[in-house]
Amino acid sequence: xxxxxxxxxxxxxxxxxxxxxxxxxxxxxxxxxxxxxxxxxxxxxxxxxxxxxxxxxxxxxxxxxxxxxxxxxxxxxxxxxxxxxxxxxxxxxxxxxxxxxxxxxxxxxxxxxxxxxxxxxxxxxxxxxxxxxxxxxxxxxxxxxxxxxxxxxxxxxxxxxxxxxxxxxxxxxxxxxxxxxxxxxxxxxxxxxxxxxxxxxxxxxxxxxxxxxxxxxxxxxxxxxxxxxxxxxxxxxxxxxxxxxxxxxxxxxxxxxxxxxxxxxxxxxxxxxxxxxxxxxxxxxxxxxxxxxxxxxxxxxxxxxxxxxxxxxxxxxxxxxxxxxxxxxxxxxxxxxxxxxxxxxxxxxxxxxxxxxxxxxxxxxxxxxxxxxxxxxxxxxxxxxxxxxxxxxxxxxxxxxxxxxxxxxxxxxxxxxxxxxxxxxxxxxxxxxxxxxxxxxxxxxxxxxxxxxxxx
Amino acid sequence: xxxxxxxxxxxxxxxxxxxxxxxxxxxxxxxxxxxxxxxxxxxxxxxxxxxxxxxxxxxxxxxxxxxxxxxxxxxxxxxxxxxxxxxxxxxxxxxxxxxxxxxxxxxxxxxxxxxxxxxxxxxxxxxxxxxxxxxxxxxxxxxxxxxxxxxxxxxxxxxxxxxxxxxxxxxxxxxxxxxxxxxxxxxxxxxxxxxxxxxxxxxxxxxxxxxxxxxxxxxxxxxxxxxxxxxxxxxxxxxxxxxxxxxxxxxxxxxxxxxxxxxxxxxxxxxxxxxxxxxxxxxxxxxxxxxxxxxxxxxxxxxxxxxxxxxxxxxxxxxxxxxxxxxxxxxxxxxxxxxxxxxxxxxxxxxxxxxxxxxxxxxxxxxxxxxxxxxxxxxxxxxxxxxxxxxxxxxxxxxxxxxxxxxxxxxxxxxxxxxxxxxxxxxxxxxxxxxxxxxxxxxxxxxxxxxxxxxx
Numbered sequence: 001x002x003x004x005x006x007x008x009x010x011x012x013x014x015x016x017x018x019x020x021x022x023x024x025x026x027x028x029x030x031x032x033x034x035x036x037x038x039x040x041x042x043x044x045x046x047x048x049x050x051x052x053x054x055x056x057x058x059x060x061x062x063x064x065x066x067x068x069x070x071x072x073x074x075x076x077x078x079x080x081x082x083x084x085x086x087x088x089x090x091x092x093x094x095x096x097x098x099x100x101x102x103x104x105x106x107x108x109x110x111x112x113x114x115x116x117x118x119x120x121x122x123x124x125x126x127x128x129x130x131x132x133x134x135x136x137x138x139x140x141x142x143x144x145x146x147x148x149x150x151x152x153x154x155x156x157x158x159x160x161x162x163x164x165x166x167x168x169x170x171x172x173x174x175x176x177x178x179x180x181x182x183x184x185x186x187x188x189x190x191x192x193x194x195x196x197x198x199x200x201x202x203x204x205x206x207x208x209x210x211x212x213x214x215x216x217x218x219x220x221x222x223x224x225x226x227x228x229x230x231x232x233x234x235x236x237x238x239x240x241x242x243x244x245x246x247x248x249x250x251x252x253x254x255x256x257x258x259x260x261x262x263x264x265x266x267x268x269x270x271x272x273x274x275x276x277x278x279x280x281x282x283x284x285x286x287x288x289x290x291x292x293x294x295x296x297x298x299x300x301x302x303x304x305x306x307x308x309x310x311x312x313x314x315x316x317x318x319x320x321x322x323x324x325x326x327x328x329x330x331x332x333x334x335x336x337x338x339x340x341x342x343x344x345x346x347x348x349x350x351x352x353x354x355x356x357x358x359x360x361x362x363x364x365x366x367x368x369x370x371x372x373x374x375x376x377x378x379x380x381x382x383x384x385x386x387x388x389x390x391x392x393x394x395x396x397x398x399x400x401x402x403x404x405x406x407x408x409x410x411x412x413x414x415x416x417x418x419x420x421x422x423x424x425x426x427x428x429x430x431x432x433x434x435x436x437x438x439x440x441x442x443x444x445x446x447x448x449x450x451x452x453x454x455x456x
Numbered sequence: 457x458x459x460x461x462x463x464x465x466x467x468x469x470x471x472x473x474x475x476x477x478x479x480x481x482x483x484x485x486x487x488x489x490x491x492x493x494x495x496x497x498x499x500x501x502x503x504x505x506x507x508x509x510x511x512x513x514x515x516x517x518x519x520x521x522x523x524x525x526x527x528x529x530x531x532x533x534x535x536x537x538x539x540x541x542x543x544x545x546x547x548x549x550x551x552x553x554x555x556x557x558x559x560x561x562x563x564x565x566x567x568x569x570x571x572x573x574x575x576x577x578x579x580x581x582x583x584x585x586x587x588x589x590x591x592x593x594x595x596x597x598x599x600x601x602x603x604x605x606x607x608x609x610x611x612x613x614x615x616x617x618x619x620x621x622x623x624x625x626x627x628x629x630x631x632x633x634x635x636x637x638x639x640x641x642x643x644x645x646x647x648x649x650x651x652x653x654x655x656x657x658x659x660x661x662x663x664x665x666x667x668x669x670x671x672x673x674x675x676x677x678x679x680x681x682x683x684x685x686x687x688x689x690x691x692x693x694x695x696x697x698x699x700x701x702x703x704x705x706x707x708x709x710x711x712x713x714x715x716x717x718x719x720x721x722x723x724x725x726x727x728x729x730x731x732x733x734x735x736x737x738x739x740x741x742x743x744x745x746x747x748x749x750x751x752x753x754x755x756x757x758x759x760x761x762x763x764x765x766x767x768x769x770x771x772x773x774x775x776x777x778x779x780x781x782x783x784x785x786x787x788x789x790x791x792x793x794x795x796x797x798x799x800x801x802x803x804x805x806x807x808x809x810x811x812x813x814x815x816x817x818x819x820x821x822x823x824x825x826x827x828x829x830x831x832x833x834x835x836x837x838x839x840x841x842x843x844x845x846x847x848x849x850x851x852x853x854x855x856x857x858x859x860x861x862x863x864x865x866x867x868x869x870x871x872x873x874x875x876x877x878x879x880x881x882x883x884x885x886x887x888x889x890x891x892x893x894x895x896x897x898x899x900x901x902x903x904x905x906x907x908x909x910x911x912x
C-alpha cells in the first residue's frame with residue numbers, strides 16, 4: 001500500500017503529503033469517541049480542485065480509501081481514519097472565491113472557516129447563518145459534510161438551507177457542479193441536497209455556493225432561571241404559543257450550569273437549577289423580547305431585566321459549554337432530537353435512566369428545534385478500564401436513543417451518523433430505506449473508496 | 457392494454473376508475489402548453505395508501521405508466537398524460553391526519569389543498585409557508601412534486617424547506633417513510649429532498665409531514681410606482697442593501713399593469729410603468745416598512761402612504777395576475793431565475809428580444825429571489841396556425857433561456873421541468889450531471905413506469 005503514498009508524493013508538491021508519525025496521529029481521529037482506532041497511510045493536503053482530482057484518481061483501483069476532513073471538529077467520527085486509508089485534509093483550500101453583496105451569495109473553497117466567512121460577510125451587513133458551536137474553527141466543507149446545525153437553526157435553518165450549489169469530485173476523479181447560483185432552482189433532482197450531509201461518502205465537496213442572510217439590526221437576549229428543568233422546558237412551549245420565533249433558544253440543565261460555574265467561576269447554580277436563554281433579532285427584536293419576558297415571567301421564571309449584556313455573556317458561555325472536553329470512551333455526548341412537545345418527557349426519561357444506572361448526566365438543548373445534547377459520563381477509576389461502569393454507560397446510551405425514537409425523534413439532529421452512531425441507525429431507518437441508501441452509495445462510489453463505513 | 461384498466465376496476469371500488477371520455481380529456485393535461493397530446497387509458501382515484509400500492513402493483517410489469525396528479529395546476533406539463541398511461545389523481549386523499557400546534561408540524565395526505573391546510577393552521581396562529589399562486593386549489597402533493605415556490609419564498613423558503621418527511625409508494629408498490637418528525641435530522645442521506653421536486657418520477661408521495669411557521673402578528677404593505685422597470689428593479693437592490701428581508705417583493709412591468717387594468721378596471725397604468733409591491737411581516741413589520749418606504753422614495757418611486765389597504769389589494773391582484781389565461785401554443789409563461797443583481801440586465805434583454813422578434817411580452821417577478829415569470833405571446837390570426845409567428849415565439853423563448861443561463865440563472869425557479877422545459881435542461885446541466893439523474897431514476901424505477909419523459 002506504500003505505493004499509493006509514493007504515487008501521491010510524486011504527483012503533488014513537497015509538503016502536500018505527510019506520512020510522519022505526528023501527522024498520522026493528529027489526523028487519525030476527529031472529536032468523537034473512537035471505537036476502532038486506525039492510523040492513515042498518509043495525510044494529504046490538496047491546494048486545488050485539480051489536486052483533489054489527482055488524489056482520487058491515484059487511489060481509485062488500489063483499494064485505498066479516502067477520508068475527507070475539514071477541521072476535524074466533528075463529534076460522530078465521520079472523519080476518523082479507517083483501515084488502509086489516506087486522510088484528505090481540505091484545510092489549505094481556504095479561499096473565499098466570491099462574495100456578492102447584491103446577490104447575497106458567496107462561493108467558497110471547502111476549507112474556509114465558518115467564522116472567517118462570517119467576518120467577510122459582516123463587512124456587507126450579511127451573515128452565513130449556520131453556526132455550529134465549532135464555528136470559530138470548523139470549515140464550510142465540514143459543515144456541508146455533516147449538514148451542520150447550530151444555535152440559530154430554528155429561525156435561520158441548517159446548513160442545507162444555506163447551500164445553493166456544490167462542486168464535487170466524484171469517485172472516478174471527475175468534477176461536477178450541482179445546484180444553482182440563484183436562491184431558487186428546481187431543474188432536475190436535488191443532487192445538492194444529496195451531497196449535503198453525506199459525510200464524504202458520495203464525493204469530495206471542493207466548492208460551495210452559499211446564500212447569505214442579513215445581519216440582524218438589533219439583538220435582544222433574555223435569560224430566564226427556573227427552579228427545575230421541567231418548568232424551563234414548559235417555557236419553550238409558552239414562547240412558541242406566543243408565536244414568537246427566537247433566533248436562539250437554548251435550554252441548560254443544572255448539571256450544565258454547575259459545570260459552567262466550575263470552569264468560569266460564575267454563580268449560575270445559585271440562581272436556578274435550569275436556564276433558558278432566548279435571543280430575538282431583527283427589526284422586531286425588542287418587541288419580541290418583551291413578549292418573551294412576559295410569557296416566561298408568567299411561567300415562574302426569574303427573568304433578566306431589559307439590559308441584555310449579561311444574558312449575551314451567558315449565550316457566549318453556552319457556546320462553549322462543551323468546554324475543553326473531548327468525548328472518549330468514558331464520556332459520550334448525544335445529539336437526539338424530539339418533537340418540541342416531548343422535550344419535558346424526554347428529559348424526565350433521561351434523568352430516570354441516568355439515576356437508575358448510576359451514570360452522570362448533563363443536558364443542553366437547542367430547544368427551539370427540539371434538539372438535545374445530553375452528555376453521559378462515568379467516573380474514571382484511576383486510569384484502569386472499569387468494564388462494569390462502561391457497560392452501564394452503554395446501556396444508558398442505548399436507552400436514551402430508544403426513548404427518543406419512541407417519542408418520534410431521531411438519533412442525530414445535527415452531528416451526523418459518522419462512525420459512532422451507525423450502531424443505532426437501524427433502529428431509526430428500516431432495512432428498505434437503508435438499502436436504498438446503500439444503492440445510492442454504490443451508484444456514486446462503486447469501489448467503496450469514499451469514507452467507507454460511515455454515514456449509512 | 458385494456459387489461460390493466462379491467463384489473464384496476466376489479467381491485468378498486470366502483471367510482472375509483474374512470475375510463476369515460478369526459479374524464480380522460482379533463483385529466484389528460486395540466487395547465488402547461490401541450491406538445492404531445494395523449495389520452496390516458498383511465499383516470500384512477502385512490503382513497504388510501506393501500507389503493508395507491510394496489511394500483512402501482514397492477515401497473516408494474518405491464519408497461520402501463522403512472523402519471524401522478526394533484527390538482528392539475530402545474531404549468532410545466534409534469535402531469536400531462538403520456539402514451540399508454542393511467543393518470544393517478546390523488547385528490548381524494550385529502551385528509552389532514554395530524555396538526556400538532558406545540559410541535560408546529562402537520563401530517564397530511566397528498567390531496568390536501570394548500571389553502572385548506574393554511575386555514576386549519578391559522579386556527580392555531582400557524583401557517584404553511586409555501587404559497588404558489590395556485591394555493592387556493594393546488595395540493596400539497598403537487599406542491600411537493602414540483603418543489604413549489606410562491607410569493608413568500610425569499611423569507612420563508614420553498615416547499616423543500618417546509619417538508620420534514622414523506623411517505624412514498626415506490627415503483628414496486630412497497631411503502632417507505634423518509635425524513636423525520638423533528639425540525640432537524642441528519643440520519644442518512646437526504647432521501648426526502650430527493651423526492652421533493654422529482655415530479656412523480658421516483659415514487660408516489662402518499663403522505664407529507666410539514667413544518668408550520670408562525671402567522672405574522674403584523675403585516676405592512678408598500679406599493680411603489682416607477683416610471684420604468686429599470687428603476688423599479690434598482691429598488692429591489694436598494695431594499696436588499698438596507699438589509700430588510702420582506703416577506704413578499706413582487707415586481708410588475710407595464711404590460712402586466714395594463715392587463716390588470718383591463719381585467720379589473722384599475723388605473724395602475726396611469727400611475728406608473730412599473731410597480732414594486734413589498735410586504736413586511738412580523739413584530740418588526742412597521743419599522744421595516746418605514747425603511748422600505750424611505751429607500752424607495754429616495755430611488756424615485758411614488759410610494760403609498762402608511763395606510764396599506766390599497767397596497768394589500770394590489771398584492772391580491774398580483775396573485776391573480778395570470779388571470780384566467782392558460783398557456784397554449786401561442787402563449788408561454790417562463791419561470792427563469794437570475795442572481796438578483798442581474799434583474800435589470802435580464803429584463804432589458806427580454807425587452808430587446810421581444811421587440812426584435814415582434815412578440816408580446818409581460819413580466820412579473822418574485823424579485824426577492826430573482827425569479828422571473830415573463831410571458832410571451834403572439835396574436836392569434838383567426839384560428840389558423842401562423843407557422844411563421846410560432847417560429848418567432850419559439851426563437852424568443854429559446855433566447856430568453858440562453859440569456860438567463862448566461863447570467864448565472866436557471867431555466868426553472870419554481871415550476872419544474874415537467875415535459876415542456878425538457879428541451880432546455882441540457883443547456884443548464886451538462887451530460888454527466890444528467891446521467892447521474894438517469895441512474896438515480898433507474899435505481900428507483902427500473903421499468904420506467906413512473907411519469908416517464910418528465911423532469912430529467
